Amino acid sequence: MNRDRSLEVPIRHLLCPQWSFVLLAMATVLFAATPLLYAQSVNPLEGDARAIRGGAGLFRAQCATCHGANAKGISSIEAPDLTQIWSQRSLSAAAVFEIIRHGIPGSIMPPHSLTDTENWMLVAYLQSIAQAGVVGLPAGDAAAGRLAFVENCSTCHRAHGVGESLGPNLSNVTSQLSLERLVASVRDPDALVGRGYKLVQLRVSEGEEITGLIKSEDAFSLQLQDDTGRLRSVNKSELQTVERLPGSLMPAFVRTQLSNQRLFDIFNFLQNGAQQ
Ligand code: HEC
Ligand code: HEC
Numbered sequence: 131m132n133r134d135r136s137l138e139v140p141i142r143h144l145l146c147p148q149w150s151f152v153l154l155a156m157a158t159v160l161f162a163a164t165p166l167l168y169a170q171s172v173n174p175l176e177g178d179a180r181a182i183r184g185g186a187g188l189f190r191a192q193c194a195t196c197h198g199a200n201a202k203g204i205s206s207i208e209a210p211d212l213t214q215i216w217s218q219r220s221l222s223a224a225a226v227f228e229i230i231r232h233g234i235p236g237s238i239m240p241p242h243s244l245t246d247t248e249n250w251m252l253v254a255y256l257q258s259i260a261q262a263g264v265v266g267l268p269a270g271d272a273a274a275g276r277l278a279f280v281e282n283c284s285t286c287h288r289a290h291g292v293g294e295s296l297g298p299n300l301s302n303v304t305s306q307l308s309l310e311r312l313v314a315s316v317r318d319p320d321a322l323v324g325r326g327y328k329l330v331q332l333r334v335s336e337g338e339e340i341t342g343l344i345k346s347e348d349a350f351s352l353q354l355q356d357d358t359g360r361l362r363s364v365n366k367s368e369l370q371t372v373e374r375l376p377g378s379l380m381p382a383f384v385r386t387q388l389s390n391q392r393l394f395d396i397f398n399f400l401q402n403g404a405q406q
C-alpha cells in the first residue's frame with residue numbers, strides 16, 4: 131500500500147478560510163461526482179463508538195479463534211498480536227482492510243467476504259485497541275509550528291491557549307488520532323466530517339436563510355451553530371427547506387500551500403506545545 135497516496139489530494143478549493151458560499155457550492159458539486167465509499171485510504175469509521183462495538187462483535191465471531199479474545203495473538207498457531215500492528219508494523223488502515231478482505235496467501239489467515247462497512251468496522255475495532263494517537267511523529271520545529279498554526283489554523287481551532295473555537299480543540303489531538311488520520315484531516319477534510327460539524331442550510335418560513343453546523347437534532351427540532359457562531363434552536367415545523375451540505379467547513383490544505391515539513395512542525399507544536 132502506497133502510504134503517500136493518501137497525501138495526494140487534487141487542488142480542489144482555492145484556499146479560502148472564510149466560510150463562503152462559493153466553497154459550499156463547490157463542495158456540493160464535487161460531492162455529487164464522488165461515490166460515498168470512494169477508495170478510502172483512511173478508515174471512515176475510525177473512532178466511531180458504534181462501529182467499534184460492531185467491529186468487536188465481528189471480531190469475536192470471526193477472528194478470536196485464531197487471534198485470541200483480546201486480539202493479543204495465539205503463538206502456537208503463529209497468529210500475530212493485532213494490538214501491535216499499528217505501532218510496530220506501521221500498517222496503514224487501508225493495508226489492514228486489504229489483509230482482512232484477501233487474507234494472507236500461504237498462511238491460515240483466510241479471506242473474508244464482508245461488506246466494506248463491516249470490514250471498516252473491524253479496522254475501527256483494531257484501531258481502538260491499539261496504542262492510541264500518533265506513533266513516530268516525524269521530527270519538527272514546534273516554535274515554527276506554533277507560528278504556522280497561528281497563520282493557518284487558529285481562526286478556527288484552539289490549541290495550547292491560542293486560537294478560536296469554531297472547529298474542535300486540537301490540544302490533545304495527537305493522542306487521539308493516528309498520524310495518517312491527522313494528515314488526511316488536513317489534506318482532505320471533506321472525506322471525514324466529525325459529528326457536530328455537519329453543515330446544513332435552512333430556509334425558515336419568512337424566507338430567512340440560516341447556514342450552520344448541526345450540533346444536535348431530534349424529530350422536532352435542530353440545534354445549530356450559525357455562521358456568526360451563535361447557537362440556535364429551530365423547530366422543524368417552521369422550516370421550508372433543509373439542505374444538508376456534504377463536506378467540511380475546513381478548507382483542504384494542499385502541499386504547495388503547506389508542505390509536509392510545515393505540517394509536521396504544526397503537529398509537533400500540537401503534541402508538545404511550543405517550547406519557549
Ligand atoms: C484461521 C485462523 C485465522 C483467522 C480466522 C483469522 N486470522 Fe488473521 N492471521 C492469522 C495468521 C496465522 C496470520 C499471520 C499470517 C502470516 O503472516 O503468515 C494472520 C495475520 C493477520 C493480520 C496481519 C498481521 C500482521 O502483522 O501483518 C491481520 C491484520 C489479521 N490477521 C486480521 C484478522 C482479522 C480481523 C480476522 C477476522 C476477520 C482474522 N485475522 C481471522 C490467522 C487467522
Ligand atoms: C475555516 C475553518 C478551519 C480552518 C482554517 C482549519 N480548520 Fe481544521 N477543522 C475545522 C472544522 C469545522 C473541523 C471539524 C469538521 C471536520 O471534521 O472536518 C476541523 C477538523 C480538523 C481536524 C480533525 C479533528 C478531529 O478531532 O477529528 C484536524 C486534525 C484539523 N482540523 C486540523 C487543522 C489544521 C492543522 C489546520 C491548519 C493548517 C486547520 N485545521 C485549519 C475548521 C477549520
